[in-house]
Amino acid sequence: MSSIRLFILGSLDQRGPMHGHGLLLLAEEEHIDLWTDFAASAVYGAMKRLAAEGLIVEDRVERQGNYPERQVYRISDAGRIALHDLRRQGLVEIVIKPDPVDLALARLDPEGLDELPVIIEERLARLRTHLEEYTTHLEEVDKYLSVAEVWSMRHQLSRWRGEVAWHEELLTALPDIITDEKELSTKGHD
Template sequence: MSATRLLVLGVVRMYGRAHGYQVRRELLTWSADKWASVQPGSIYHALKKMAAEDLLEQVEVEPGESGPDRVAYRITKEGDQEFHLLLAKALSEPTATAAEVAAGVSFLTALPRQRAISLLEHRLVVLESEERSASLMIRDTAHWEKAEHVAELFRLWSAQARTGLEWTRSLIERLTAGEYEMADDPSR
């Protein structure tokens, strides 16, 4: 999975149609260049690649539309499916990179409320398992004669899992309480 791919699809989807300059400008306002290492070249490359994969389709830029680009993009049905798949993975899989999770959180409200909660609950189950596994590995290092310092790696994994659990539980609570306007809320 790629944070850039999810971000680019999401921004094009959000606008309905967008050109590369618009996507780049939007992502810069989110500081995605810092937390996801999204660079201008990677945005334009992603747009062209996803157009070749039929996830995006090229459309003419309207006269007077701002930006230097001559081509705009619109998400296809397949692109929307890919967006939702990437979004689900970013929110549910604890193995997702920090950039992928951040990209997923950026588009959290594109999901129906219960779907978002379900994905996060899946994340909880896996994180609980990872935290338990790391704790068991820490306990087992007491019997090692050499390389006992490797227990620090297991302590790191345990701490990361606990932090992920705390954040995920908190987000589920906020969503359950009705925080954020989600895709299936009546006002949308």
């Protein structure tokens, strides 16, 4: 499932023909980087691919003031079919990506065990800060969002809360983890 394709096709379907810069402004306005898995900088490349596939088509060329000419695109009939499929995929598929912390935790450095609590405390502090910033941001933009957009952002917020809770539990389990790792390390050298 491609989030950027869904964003572009969905935006053109809902808002009408737009040029790439307009899509970038929309992504910025909707703070897409906070609740999707793509960077707005990928919009132009994705638009080229969508146009090559016939999912978006040239609508007109626009020029405003001294700005360069901009190609305005609209969604095609084939694009609407693809959009329908992307929307369905987005609702059906479950995506939870692995976090490198899990592998690092499973393969701890025996020489760095004593510094592990500080590393996890710092990581937890960064997560709490991000959660606080995200919560504040959601409260600030809530009034500008549709009900569905609020729920999308709340989903991300619940994921951050889950990360904070897991790290808090990990922090309390660290003495047992460190003891176990030291014992394993000693057994490995026998």
